[in-house]
Amino acid sequence: MSHGQNFSRRDFIKISSIFLAGSAAITTATGHAFSGADTPVGDEGSKVVHSFCEHCFWRCGIAAHVRDGKVYKITGSDHHPLSQGKLCPRGTGGTGLLYDPDRLAHPLIRETKGGRQFYRKASWEEAISLVAEKLWNIKEEHGPGALAMLHHGYGVSFFKNMLSQIGVNKYAKPSYDLCCGPARQASVLTYGYPSDTPEGFDMKNSKYMVFFGTHFGENMHNTAVQEISDGIRNGAKIVVFDPRFSTLAGKAEHWLPIKPATDIAMMQGLMHVLISENLYDKAFVEAHTVGFDELRDSVKDMTPEKVTEITDIPADAIRTVAREYAFHAPAAFVHSGRRTNWYGDALQRIRAIHILNALVGNFWMRGGVVKFEKFPLVKPPATHEHPAYEKEAYSKYPFFPQDEPSNTLASHEIIQETIAGNIKGLLIYGVNLPETMTFGREKAIEAMKKAEFVVAVDVLPAEVTGYADVVLPECTYLERYDDLDNGRAFRTPFVALRQPAVSPMYDSKPGNEIAKMITDKWGIHGAFPPSVEKGLDKKLRLVGSSLEEMKKKGVLVMPETDLYRKQGEPLNLNTPSGKVELASAQMKAAGFDAVPKYTPQPEAPAGFYRMLTGRKPMLTFGRTANNRFLGDVATAKENEVWVNNRIAEKHSLQNGEYVHLKNQAGVVSEFPVKVKVTQRIRTDAVYMVHGFGHSAAKLTWAHKRGASHNQLISRTDIDPAMGGVGFQNNFVTFIKEA
Amino acid sequence: MSNKKNYGMVIDTRVCVGCSACVYACKQENHVPEGYCRDWVVQETGGEYPKLTMENRSERCQHCENAPCVTYCPTRASHYAEDGTVQINRSLCTGCKACMAACPYDARYVHPEGYVDKCSLCKHRIEQGLETACVSICPTGSLHLVDFNNMDQKTKTLLSGKVVYRQKEHAGTEPGLQWISASNKHGA
Numbered sequence: 001m002s003h004g005q006n007f008s009r010r011d012f013i014k015i016s017s018i019f020l021a022g023s024a025a026i027t028t029a030t031g032h033a034f035s036g037a038d039t040p041v042g043d044e045g046s047k048v049v050h051s052f053c054e055h056c057f058w059r060c061g062i063a064a065h066v067r068d069g070k071v072y073k074i075t076g077s078d079h080h081p082l083s084q085g086k087l088c089p090r091g092t093g094g095t096g097l098l099y100d101p102d103r104l105a106h107p108l109i110r111e112t113k114g115g116r117q118f119y120r121k122a123s124w125e126e127a128i129s130l131v132a133e134k135l136w137n138i139k140e141e142h143g144p145g146a147l148a149m150l151h152h153g154y155g156v157s158f159f160k161n162m163l164s165q166i167g168v169n170k171y172a173k174p175s176y177d178l179c180c181g182p183a184r185q186a187s188v189l190t191y192g193y194p195s196d197t198p199e200g201f202d203m204k205n206s207k208y209m210v211f212f213g214t215h216f217g218e219n220m221h222n223t224a225v226q227e228i229s230d231g232i233r234n235g236a237k238i239v240v241f242d243p244r245f246s247t248l249a250g251k252a253e254h255w256l257p258i259k260p261a262t263d264i265a266m267m268q269g270l271m272h273v274l275i276s277e278n279l280y281d282k283a284f285v286e287a288h289t290v291g292f293d294e295l296r297d298s299v300k301d302m303t304p305e306k307v308t309e310i311t312d313i314p315a316d317a318i319r320t321v322a323r324e325y326a327f328h329a330p331a332a333f334v335h336s337g338r339r340t341n342w343y344g345d346a347l348q349r350i351r352a353i354h355i356l357n358a359l360v361g362n363f364w365m366r367g368g369v370v371k372f373e374k375f376p377l378v379k380p381p382a383t384h385e386h387p388a389y390e391k392e393a394y395s396k397y398p399f400f401p402q403d404e405p406s407n408t409l410a411s412h413e414i415i416q417e418t419i420a421g422n423i424k425g426l427l428i429y430g431v432n433l434p435e436t437m438t439f440g441r442e443k444a445i446e447a448m449k450k451a452e453f454v455v456a457v458d459v460l461p462a463e464v465t466g467y468a469d470v471v472l473p474e475c476t477y478l479e480r481y482d483d484l485d486n487g488r489a490f491r492t493p494f495v496a497l498r499q500p501a502v503s504p505m506y507d508s509k510p511g512n513e514i515a516k517m518i519t520d521k522w523g524i525h526g527a528f529p530p531s532v533e534k535g536l537d538k539k540l541r542l543v544g545s546s547l548e549e550m551k552k553k554g555v556l557v558m559p560e561t562d563l564y565r566k567q568g569e570p571l572n573l574n575t576p577s578g579k580v581e582l583a584s585a586q587m588k589a590a591g592f593d594a595v596p597k598y599t600p601q602p603e604a605p606a607g608f609y610r611m612l613t614g615r616k617p618m619l620t621f622g623r624t625a626n627n628r629f630l631g632d633v634a635t636a637k638e639n640e641v642w643v644n645n646r647i648a649e650k651h652s653l654q655n656g657e658y659v660h661l662k663n664q665a666g667v668v669s670e671f672p673v674k675v676k677v678t679q680r681i682r683t684d685a686v687y688m689v690h691g692f693g694h695s696a697a698k699l700t701w702a703h704k705r706g707a708s709h710n711q712l713i714s715r716t717d718i719d720p721a722m723g724g725v726g727f728q729n730n731f732v733t734f735i736k737e738a
Numbered sequence: 739m740s741n742k743k744n745y746g747m748v749i750d751t752r753v754c755v756g757c758s759a760c761v762y763a764c765k766q767e768n769h770v771p772e773g774y775c776r777d778w779v780v781q782e783t784g785g786e787y788p789k790l791t792m793e794n795r796s797e798r799c800q801h802c803e804n805a806p807c808v809t810y811c812p813t814r815a816s817h818y819a820e821d822g823t824v825q826i827n828r829s830l831c832t833g834c835k836a837c838m839a840a841c842p843y844d845a846r847y848v849h850p851e852g853y854v855d856k857c858s859l860c861k862h863r864i865e866q867g868l869e870t871a872c873v874s875i876c877p878t879g880s881l882h883l884v885d886f887n888n889m890d891q892k893t894k895t896l897l898s899g900k901v902v903y904r905q906k907e908h909a910g911t912e913p914g915l916q917w918i919s920a921s922n923k924h925g926a
Contacts, residue, residue: 041768042862073766075875086877092762217755222877229753229878237923246781247755250792253923370851387762617757632772633758635779679787 011117012445012466013110013573014650015698019121020461021103021506041427043073049501050077050554052485054154054477055090055097056620057175058082059485060222061555062091064478064501071095071478071501076222079553081492088220089618089630096500096629097459097476102700104473105506119471124509124517132521132561133452133469136166138425144168145394146424148414151406153430154498155474158528159457159513160406163427165524170394170423172411174431176401177725179339182346185399185722186336189347189584190354191363192574194401194488196372198223201333202563204230206367208240208328210321212263212353214337217247220451220617221338222593223490237328239321241266241313243612243641244687254321259312260610261343261687265598266318267334267352269307272299273322274359280363281329288571289358291583291594298595312682329360331367339446342728344717347399348596349463351584355596358580364565372489373561378542397723398590408634410723412439412716418447425453429511430474432462438725440713457511461698473508480510481532484539489672493558495537496545497550553675562703592721601729605664608731609647610685613709621691625702639692639706640676643734646676647686651734660735661707665714670695672737673707686732740887744822745859746801747883748893748902749871752922754880756794760872767860767871774847776857777872795921796872796881799824799845799857800905800913805847807837813843815854822886823861823915828853842909859883885912887924 004523046067053060061080065073074094076087083091107127108119122130122643139148144167149159151173160171176184180195187195203209204227216224232238232251240249241258249255257265274280286293304315325332340346354369362368395409415438419425426448434443448454448467456468465471474480478501486495504510512532519527522691529535537547545556565571575581588594604610615621618636630636641661643653653659658672671693681687692706746854756779764770764777777798778871801823807816808824815830816837831853838854847853860870864883868874873881884893901919 043864074875075763075871085874086879087759087763087875088877089757089759089762092759092766092875095766217757220755220757220759220877225755225757225877226879230878232753233750233879245790245792246795247781247792250783250790250794250920251752251755253786255790617755618762628772629765630762633761633775633778635758675799678783680783 007254013117013119014696015108015119015461015465015471017254019104019106019108019119020698021101021105031561046072049499050079050552051478051498051501052080052496052554053087053091053094055093055623056221058221058223059154059488059496060087060091062087062094062498064094066501069502071098077554079557080496080555081490081494081557082223082488084226086222086226088222088225090220090620090624091222091625093158093618093624093630094476094478095692096627096631097624098478098505100460100626100628101462102626102698103506104458104465104471104508106473107507108465110469124507127470127472128514130414131455131472132518134455134469135427135518136522137426138564139166139168142424145170146422147427147506148172148417148423148425149429150174150414150431151412151429154485155477155480155482155511156406156429158512159427159429161527162515162519165519165527166522169408170414171406171408172414173407174411174436174661176407177410177412177438177723178341179438181722181724182341182350182719183336183338185401186347186350186354186426187397188401190358190575190581190585193371195336196374198372198488198490199336199338200370200372201335202235202365202367202370203227206231206331206333208237208239208325208332210241210332210334211248212241212266212334212337213243213340214335215242215246215248215614217251218298218614218617219338237324239325243685246614254317256313256317256321257682259265259310259682260612261599262311264345264349264352264596265302265307265310266313267349267356267596268299268302268598269304269311269318270322270325270356271305271352271359273303273304273319274326274356275299277323278328279323280359283714284361284363285359285582288363288575289580289582294606295355295593295595296549298597302459302598305631310333320483326360327476329368330362330365332360333362333368341719341724342726343601344719344724344726344727345599346724347722348593352596355582358582363571363580364563366564370563372491372563373493374489375486375493375495375556376560377484377495377539379484380542382489395723397721399587399722406493410725412443412718413723415439415443415447415512417557418451419443421450424451426451426455428454428456428464428468430458432464432468434463435622435691435708435710440717441708441711457514459508460648461696462622463694463696466696472514473506474511474514475504475508476500479504479508481512481536484536491563492560494555496555497547499551499554587721590721604684604731608664608733610728611663611686611709611712611730612687612728613690614687616689619691621687624698625694626690628701631701638674638707639689639709640674640705642676642678642687643680644681645677645679648675652736653677653734658737660737661712661732662735663712663714667712667714669693669707670711670737671704671707675734742822742887743820743885744800744887744914745864745883746822746886746916747859747881748896748916748918749796750880750882750896750918751793751795751862751920752918753878754794754796755878757877759875759877760796760881763871763875764857768858768864770855771850774849776855791921793830795917796876797843797914798872799859800843800911800915802914803912804893804910806840806842806911810836812836821861821864823859825858825861826854842906842911843913848889871893883894
């Protein structure tokens with residue numbers, strides 16, 4: 001392999017279609033998998049394989065229906081607590097990934113000839129040898145700190161194990177920065193334990209649910225949507241603060257179109273009313289919290305009238321919500337949300353949410369905040385003793401987690417360290433870096449070009465694969481075993497099995513095999529069990545089951561746990577005070593506000609509008625972008641930019657016309673996007689779903705559909721406390737088609 | 739208790755989020771060809787900012803008791819089945835589209851193989867004692883398969899005291915889909 005003259009320049013390579021699955025005369029078979037016109041309806045002659053989904057992080061149980069060696073239908077597993085027989089659209093769409101004609105079919109190696117870079121098809125032996133050699137050499141020459149992995153997806157455990165064998169300890173999941181990180185760490189700081197998935201709210205038993213800008217219903221988190229629906233049927237009221245009339249707002253008793261970036265002010269206003277009107281739970285606050293006086297003083301001036309000026313929500317409405325919330329407590333909560341990391345203040349914003357919960361005494365109460373438990377698996381002895389240098393926390397952010405072995409620093413830290421030349425080798429697992437919002441597209445590409453060696457493990461020829469030296473085609477989650485899943489906490493703790501419904505297609509391989517092949521090349525044996533099946537069986541036998549047993553239902557479920565606290569019992573939380581921390585001495589000691597305080601964010605330049613984002617219920621950003629089956633519904637085909645009708649009139653925009661978007665830094669969207677003129681959004685913001693506008697031509701379905709939200713992120717705001725990335729201080733205007 | 743079945747659906751729009759799981763489940767179950775669907779989602783917004791309302795509906799063939807498609811089908815391909823549903827006998831269908839013109843609900847399409855196709859209420863599943871694919875998958879529990887001749891207590895409770903409507907009743911079709919309006923708020 002040669003990089004040509006300039007080692008640091010890595011050009012984007014368009015993968016030739018002869019290396020993709022579409023060339024393997026599979027297109028007709030694919031067509032049948034979707035339409036199945038030649039097979040009768042019904043399930044005769046089929047078998048059901050129970051596994052769990054990989055189309056989003058929720059990891060619901062699925063039942064893959066297989067006939068003649070093909071998955072023809074995917075439904076929700078009846079046995080799995082997170083699905084209970086139900087499934088979201090993305091879950092059904094596994095067939096669209098499995099039979100995607102654009103799938104990576106062979107290992108690819110970058111070559112340079114005559115100044116031109118291109119990929120050539122390689123054998124696994126050759127590709128694995130090259131990856132093993134390059135990673136090893138970087139480790140030998142620069143130390144294990146010069147290697148890092150960016151990852152997304154449940155198959156990563158094998159690669160984590162592989163890299164830790166040679167001392168690598170730089171792992172980042174962009175989802176921490178963008179989505180789950182602030183909620184996790186706000187919970188640690190306030191309650192002494194991390195938040196989980198599903199989030200710890202007793203939704204089905206709640207009478208009053210308050211949401212700030214989180215979009216359940218558009219975010220199709222199966223279990224959460226099931227429980228919200230139960231709540232609605234049981235008579236719960238819903239309150240939604242959101243600049244946009246989301247689907248969830250459509251279910252709400254009160255939709256309050258709050259000015260974007262002012263949520264913390266609203267939360268302080270609600271605290272003010274709860275305290276000044278003596279609506280808070282004094283007994284709980286006295287017995288189980290610390291820092292009330294500091295909190296009270298900090299919200300003293302945040303009267304509803306003052307908050308109205310900041311948030312655009314009438315003072316009466318603020319009082320009404322606070323009073324109703326207190327009235328329904330403890331069967332009431334403010335939800336911590338998901339993917340609400342917007343302005344670099346997300347940790348404090350979600351701390352404010354937890355404080356609102358604690359004030360009404362809903363902690364571990366029916367219909368309020370609860371703590372779901374995980375299935376306790378016996379931890380096998382480590383195959384590798386970590387010397388002290390590997391245990392160092394590499395993140396520079398004071399409230400970055402210290403207890404997540406596969407997430408040791410923020411993904412933007414990896415990007416920056418790579419650009420700075422400290423990290424020289426990158427393994428990118430399942431992350432389409434140029435379209436992932438961790439630091440904007442430009443920085444991601446700069447880092448990949450700068451790195452000495454990049455290996456991408458992926459299923460599809462996403463943009464990221466064009467920047468790799470070696471591309472390793474992993475098979476889909478429907479074709480492989482992965483590690484056992486006891487990472488989800490719920491009412492009935494459970495452990496789930498991912499097992500193959502069909503054999504790997506083309507020349508793709510499961511991650512567990514790929515990682516083992518690389519460690520074998522390093523001469524490290526014993527890092528992995530002789531086979532993935534044997535390893536799973538051993539783990540299951542430690543909890544009184546077996547792989548054979550587990551394969552039948554795909555899940556092992558414990559009885560329901562008791563979620564509610566008893567009166568008079570101390571909470572003994574794992575916070576410094578042992579109590580719920582309204583004011584955080586830890587944060588104060590690190591130089592931050594002990595209680596959350598609103599600070600104004602930048603305003604849009606004249607003629608520009610704040611760019612808000614979200615998702616469609618049938619799509620999960622990169623995972624489903626190229627999914628023809630899921631794309632085959634009118635509302636799934638492209639993203640639209642939502643523009644308030646008054647703003648549309650001002651810019652002479654017609655509903656359905658296509659425009660380019662330009663952001664405050666002058667970046668113009670590569671592709672045009674359709675305008676949706678609507679009353680469902682405020683006049684100071686526009687909205688577009690993330691995950692469209694793909695530039696990789698080999699994603700033949702996703703290519704040029706809609707516009708890329710990620711491309712228009714020129715400014716990011718990093719949370720100085722926990723390292724998350726906010727990206728909503730970006731503003732766009734419209735360029736009409738000539 | 740009647741021996742004669744009369745299947746239809748009760749659709750609770752209070753909880754429907756319009757996710758379209760019903761559409762995809764149907765496409766897989768019934769091998770609906772690419773570019774077509776037998777059920778679909780409508781999201782209807784009303785009112786004036788900021789007092790907006792929304793109703794999400796998973797729509798499909800209404801399996802009418804007085805079905806114009808059956809009346810106007812010249813070959814008797816469209817017919818009433820014994821279980822109260824409206825079905826199409828593909829071998830009799832000439833693809834003339836008279837039924838499509840007659841249907842007030844726009845529930846039909848011409849299959850690429852030449853016959854007219856629509857929701858069968860998963861007759862093949864009902865016959866096996868299963869619920870329809872859309873009902874089975876729905877995460878919100880919005881969709882309910884109901885035998886209106888033998889309505890169970892759960893369905894009666896669900897409908898009780900709520901604003902329930904049928905679509906285009908003025909057409910005299912006696913549609914077999916009943917809708918719990920999204921205007922029913924908290925526990926109505």
